[in-house]
Amino acid sequence: MHPTLGPNSPAASRLGLGCMSMTGTYGPIDTQEAAATLLEALDSGVTMFDTGDFYGDGANEELLGQTLAPHRDRAVLATKTGVRRTAEGLVPAGSPDDLRRACEASLRRLRTDHIDLYYLARIDPAVPVEESVGALADLVAEGKVGHIGLSEVSATTLRRAHAIHPISAVQTEYSLWERHVENDILPTIRSLGATLIAYSPLGRGLLTGSVRAGTRYAPGDFRATAPRYHGDDLKANLAIIDAISRIAAAKSTSPAQIALAWLLNRGSDVIPIPGSSRRPHLRDNLAALDLHLTATDLRDIDAALPDTRAQGARYSDHGIALIDQ
Template sequence: MRTRQLGSTGITVGAIGLGCMGMSFAYSPTRRDDAESVRVIHRAIDLGVTLIDTADVYGPHTNEELVGRAIRDRRDEIVLASKAGLVVRDGEILPDGRPEHLRAAAEGSLRRLGIDRIDLYQLHRVDPAVPVEESWGVLAELVREGKVGAIGLSEATVEQLDAAHAVHPVATVQSELSLWSQDQLDEVVPWAARHGAGFIAYSPLGRAFLTGAITSAAALEGEDWRQGNPRFQPEAIEANQKLAEGVAEVAARYGATPSQVALAWVLAQGEHVVPIPGTKRLAYLEENARGGDLALEAEDLALLTRLGATAVGTRY
């Protein structure tokens, strides 16, 4: 697989990464297959998918434990990313950016992952009750202490990024970016390019919608959190089929799959952009990994951009 630099961090990763959340959280979490997930992670590394992304809130905690088991004998082959700053309280996921919480969270992540240093540690969300400089300051301390290699933010505004960057360099920004979630291209992706930061794109397949696999609400199981998402309501699913069909038509011209086309579009948004599609199935992993080698013509990139802009429903 081709590789990319995460901005000016000096960190080299495969052009396609792996998001591990769905292995134990959000998408049918009670139907876990940890043994299969470990096989997926191992195969990802074999394919050059070296950016492995998790977070303490996934589970909570069980996803880091799973990833820790999977990488135990392959630690030196990957770039391991985790996150802190979201907690589950009374069934709700809420921000917690207090410095004391983030320090304790980092220690917990190191223990669950079975490592002594996290390559990339990310503030999962900026806590509106805590100045971002305070949250960011404790992450910078973790870098100086050698417990963390580099630090990033997830779902941050340009103003928050500026404030953090003034305290310590922002290595990466992670936010949703896909054909039907293009808003980060206006300010945040360019900010990352200007400041030498990598941009990590989560949900690059539109939470599987862009693959063409979801044609009705019946495709979602009872525990699947997407059932409450605006874009996965019956009317929105029906309206957005035009987008899925358009992606499939482009894919047919290249002898590729819709997933590969959707990933190639994300990769085309900048050399500092690395998508992290999530999967817990080997077949989908193999398919996604091949998307890192697909280059789309300019007219098809423009067509896809226009199609994506017609998406019905907000992303949250």
Template sequence: MLKRRVGPFKVNAIGLGCMSLSHAYGSPPPREGAVRLLNRALDLGYDFLDTAALYGFGANETLLGEAIGHRRSEYVLASKCGMTGVDGKRVIDGRPETLLRTIDESLTRLKTDVIDLYYLHRWDKSVPVEESVGALARMVEAGKVRAIGLSEVSAATLRKAHAVHPIAAVQNEYSPWSRNVELGVLNATRDLDAALVAFSPVARGFFAGAVHSPDQFEERDIRRGMPRFQSPNLERNLVLFKRFQAIADHAGCTPAQLSLAWVLSRGDHVVAIPGTTSMMHLEENFRPADVRPDVLRQADHLLTKAAIAGPRYPAATQAEIDTEEFLEA
């Protein structure tokens, strides 16, 4: 597996996003299955694991601490603050006093003394980003965090934050159908010697062939509210998926592997963190596909911004994030 740098760490270019083991995509797997998957990931060689205080309102961090805390030396641990569950609701709160409390709660759940990479999960627009990043810098000084990052931010916000403390990584959505980072953050992270950590690099299961109908999603599945997964957008996007799958078949890889190869080809500083609840997909994602440049170009030309039906977020969610956005036609 190709190694890439994230701040002071060298990690495999494919990491593991742990959110789906506790959160967001309907009913999570049984705990014993999640424990087996996490340990299998480490056995395979995954060495960069990503969680957050938000996921399962703390349950995901607790899962990691209990399932693989005894193997802490085997992986670089990333978590996030600034967006948590309060009284059963998701709350964005970037006040320094909140972040400084959250880190101690996360350390306890994760059964560790230090988090390797700690992100501001969302910029709380009621708090200057410099103040929130200043709180994270204090965590580094206290030895509770080794490096800090940001999530779902623009290049301008990244540069403001970087002036306060070096930013090791920006975690934004990036896949062949979500390419907003190409409007600024992809180049800004390279310029600042920061990693770009691509979440949802398989498009929330879309490029794994896991999405067939808008009626398949459970009540608690966040894709129910995402325009690209709703009619008539989904039907149009599924036509594109069939063409994408044909490219992958001809190249001798799965659509998920083609999507991951495409993401990693976008820069030497890009790392991908697909998530899964499937042992089969866990192994598939970690098996690099040798995809020729001309095949990557075919995928690139197929999945243009104009070809994708629907924005990636509903309007209310879009208002909460800071990433650059393509103008809708």
């Protein structure tokens, strides 16, 4: 069963592709390999491609536009706006004028006349969410946007937004080690008939086993500023990957496939979007679609994980301040 984003929306693949890492969020990137990864994903049945206008200052959207424009009818393009990059970091920009300008720029970079799913990436505290969503609703009415999404919002804000225009999807971090959405956000999403788009389903690499105590991050790597990837927090969190690795070994599969298959079992209204800029990683992730986890497997996975789940904040103080809690 393939999930949809609402009435008259194209079907999305059960596993999407997060594209943020294709323009240097985790260090230097081979753009030719990234483009080849996009095309292989498409040919492998992936239809949902997730980007943002602040990923690489627009370079990420340009890469998707250049690569996927000839195949536009096969791709569900999702992009985000509502923040702008400054010397101090990202700042909210959710006014109607900001959103309209951003949409026009994204359409140009993506080389398309419409965006299938357009997210408000962060809530601007200076602009009522009703105004921001109202501006996005105008873009829907004009045919420039198909469906509206929100990212990193509280259940209360989601309800307020949905009262203005149906919210088709909510994107937030969700994985074996980050399950905050299960308290209020996921139940609210389901009550509204929306879809949860789970970003960082592999814990930005930790759930693949690629992050260890001695890992050194490349210049510009996001994880260099995220507390849970350092020091005592990281040491505690490595117990999670050790537990998953033992289960993966018993099933002759990879830790990444275990983590993704677990998320796929949360419901057809949960779409994980693991990020990858290289084809071997893409192939490993896609294999999770064929991995069957029994009820016993799922109980064993839950039992093997530390009760505390991830230790440490998932963003720097500046990043946490941007999240609507």
